[in-house]
Amino acid sequence: MLPSEQVDLTFHRRVRSPSDRVAFAFVKVLRFFADTFFAKRYGNRAVVLETVAAVPGMVAATLNHLKSLRRMRDDDGWIRTLLDEAENERMHLMTFIEIAQPNGFERLLVLIVQGIFYNAFFVLYLVAPATAHRVVGYFEEEAVVSYTAYLAEIEAGRHPDVPAPEIARRYWNLAPDATLRDVVVAVRADEAGHRDVNHAFADELARVPAHLRQQAGRAG
Template identity: 70%
Template sequence: MEAFSQPAKHHPPVGISDRLALAFTKFLRFFADVFFAKRYGHRAVVLETIAGVPGMVAGTLQHLRALRRMESDNGWIQTLLDEAENERMHLMTFVHISNPSKFERFLILIAQGIFYNFFFLVYLFSPRTAHRIVGYFEEEAVLSYTEYLADIDNGVCENVVAPQIAIEYWNLAPDARLRDVVLAVRNDEAHHRDVNHQFSDDLS
């Protein structure tokens, strides 16, 4: 269950738009590290509400593009909407695990509102850059969940019982624990990383 293709894979930036996408990602990662530190569950709750935005925005704009041009989307729309739904399930899972505070819920409202409009504009003017940003976001997500796994293994984070919503969504064993959930989520993020980097390459 733990194995999947190159969990720590990195896409080297090529050109100024890639470098800007990577710099923006590292900028946000810095603030996430400062604010959440080792509170991985709470970090996941806030960040997964953001992670669910790009797929929905991109899926909507790709849908409108296909309608305008009266042509096939080559499967992009469903892939992007599936990604958004998957990220939403990550959120619902970690809500059960972490029970976010009122302040974190308020932070989510602010962060999501700002990021939705930002990402919409980026995708409108440069879909390639937008997908590269998501690819780099997912690279950082893989790293964060890998750190989470290490702290579970080292006893820093308690390996609690997996919530039922996660067991049903990922078809986990009835006695699954938090470690199993984090592995499944990390696998999803690695897949989103590869898909978005590929989409960005296809738009080059």
């Protein structure tokens, strides 16, 4: 088993506060619309969702950068982590555009969704950054679920296991004969990492004690 396949697929950060409930409900609404419009169309679904996923890291990095300048204090590595996340999600999008080849309507949908979500997340991060990171944490939990289902379709032969695009082979340093399955495994591992980081950031901003973080992080 490749290291990228060794991710916790069952992790769920349990809802513990009103802020958590708002974040969880918001993500479930997004999940409903994704399931409604892109049922079983995993590649096209990934294009739209990765457009959304690439926004929070950039917004949060920008606002933390400005806060660091205003306070004249170090950011403890948050900005670089968030910028890396944004770049990683952008590469997910570039990869799935090669695979899914979205049509004109889907490209228009990407523009609309990005415009709405960018501004909404910007305001949310200004008002409640802990909730904003919790939204991303729950969003990434759903991403892990979605990519696991995508992987199951490929392994069952219900979705063509096409060759990995060159951009994906370069970015993840995949073998020359890598396929879509290898790409999905790598992307799922990325999403699991973003999930854990954003839940940790939300806990830190909310000042959640370490022992409660462990309890809240148990699946169930």
